[in-house]
Amino acid sequence: MIDLLADEMQDLYDAEKQLVKALPKMVKAASSEELSQALGDHLGQTQEQVTRLERAFEMIHKKPRNKACAALKGLVSEAEERMQAEKNEPLSDLAMICAAQKVEHYEIAGYGTLKAWAEDLGLEDVADLLAETLKRRKGGRPEVNRDCRRPSYRHFG
Amino acid sequence: MIDLLADEMQDLYDAEKQLVKALPKMVKAASSEELSQALGDHLGQTQEQVTRLERAFEMIHKKPRNKACAALKGLVSEAEERMQAEKNEPLSDLAMICAAQKVEHYEIAGYGTLKAWAEDLGLEDVADLLAETLKRRKGGRPEVNRDCRRPSYRHFG
Numbered sequence: 001m002i003d004l005l006a007d008e009m010q011d012l013y014d015a016e017k018q019l020v021k022a023l024p025k026m027v028k029a030a031s032s033e034e035l036s037q038a039l040g041d042h043l044g045q046t047q048e049q050v051t052r053l054e055r056a057f058e059m060i061h062k063k064p065r066n067k068a069c070a071a072l073k074g075l076v077s078e079a080e081e082r083m084q085a086e087k088n089e090p091l092s093d094l095a096m097i098c099a100a101q102k103v104e105h106y107e108i109a110g111y112g113t114l115k116a117w118a119e120d121l122g123l124e125d126v127a128d129l130l131a132e133t134l135k136r137r138k139g140g141r142p143e144v145n146r147d148c149r150r151p152s153y154r155h156f157g
Numbered sequence: 158m159i160d161l162l163a164d165e166m167q168d169l170y171d172a173e174k175q176l177v178k179a180l181p182k183m184v185k186a187a188s189s190e191e192l193s194q195a196l197g198d199h200l201g202q203t204q205e206q207v208t209r210l211e212r213a214f215e216m217i218h219k220k221p222r223n224k225a226c227a228a229l230k231g232l233v234s235e236a237e238e239r240m241q242a243e244k245n246e247p248l249s250d251l252a253m254i255c256a257a258q259k260v261e262h263y264e265i266a267g268y269g270t271l272k273a274w275a276e277d278l279g280l281e282d283v284a285d286l287l288a289e290t291l292k293r294r295k296g297g298r299p300e301v302n303r304d305c306r307r308p309s310y311r312h313f314g
Contacts, residue, residue: 004248007239008255070238071259074231081227082164091161098165098270102228105262113255 005117006062012110013053013064015072019046019103022076026096031089035097042100049107049133056126075102107137162274163219169267170210170221172229176203176260179233183253188246192254199257206290213283232259264294 023043030036057064079099086092111134118127180200187193214221236256243249268291275284 001248001251004243004251011235070231070235071228072231074227074229078168078227086161091158094158094161094274098267101266101270102263105266106259109258109262110255113258117251 001117001121002060005114005121005123006057006060008110008114008117009053009056009060009062010064010067011069011071012107012114013050013057014067014069015106015110016046016050016053018069018072018076019043020050022079026079026083026100029083030093030096032093035093039096039100045136052129052133056129059126059129060123071106072103075099075106104137108134111137158274158278159217162271162278162280163214163217165267165271165274166210166213166217166219167221167224168226168228169264169271170207170214171224171226172263172267173203173207173210175226175229175233176200177207179236183236183240183257186240187250187253189250192250196253196257202293206293209286209290213286216283216286217280228263229260232256232263261294265291268294 020043023039023046027036027039027043030039054064076099079096082095082099083092086095111130115127115130115134118124118130177200180196180203184193184196184200187196211221233256236253239252239256240249243252268287272284272287272291275281275287
């Protein structure tokens with residue numbers, strides 16, 4: 001069971017690291033200043049999440065391996081493809097927000113599962129650390145979510 | 158904007174069709190009867206979702222193209238890899254539930270965005286159809302969710 005927990009932690013660790021690489025490109029590509037700002041804030045949070053996962057690995061006396069998260073790779077490549085295909089900038093912003101929503105939900109599902117597993121393994125300190133990320137992710141959603149996915153968003157930029 | 162909506166609908170259409178193929182393998186692989194049943198129910202719902210998307214395509218006078226959803230492909234390959242690696246059956250079930258959660262969240266993010274876009278395009282009939290799937294997805298989660306992702310689930314089988 002601890003190996004399954006470590007495996008899923010590894011998956012999210014790689015996912016966060018892929019995001020740390022992808023987000024600066026999205027910040028640069030966003031045509032709206034508000035979206036660019038929200039994605040920039042998200043980058044900072046993602047770096048904090050990487051640090052929290054590294055602490056969680058130490059707590060369970062494991063080291064993160066070098067294994068790619070296939071799902072996040074798919075999500076990122078889909079987002080990049082859509083952004084490149086969409087020449088109209090406000091629509092490219094909408095495509096980016098849709099991609100960001102999917103990544104957020106990926107993380108909520110992953111961290112939610114991890115937290116439940118850690119609790120049942122009696123690893124309260126690990127569960128608390130993961131709960132911290134989960135709280136920020138769920139609370140953080142409206143930053144990108146708030147009306148941004150609607151076409152009225154066109155008027156922001 | 159309508160092309161972006163169609164593009165995202167296309168993405169979810171392929172995702173649902175990939176799931177229609179993947180779910181029977183998961184139903185077969187599940188060691189717990191309850192999980193197997195939940196996944197079987199999910200297969201039925203997924204087929205309904207495919208039909209609703211086909212109706213939505215008709216409503217906007219577009220046809221679904223043959224384009225793979227990279228993100229779902231990644232999610233499914235990750236799930237299959239994890240299931241094969243986990244020789245211990247109850248742990249394989251847990252890995253499967255984790256994968257199912259991620260797919261659910263992928264759909265919630267995708268359909269939520271689509272619904273908002275359809276509403277703002279004034280496509281109320283399309284929005285209603287997508288809302289139906291979204292309602293079932295959000296309401297449907299506890300079927301797989303309920304305590305299943307916890308290790309106590311080991312006692313179900």
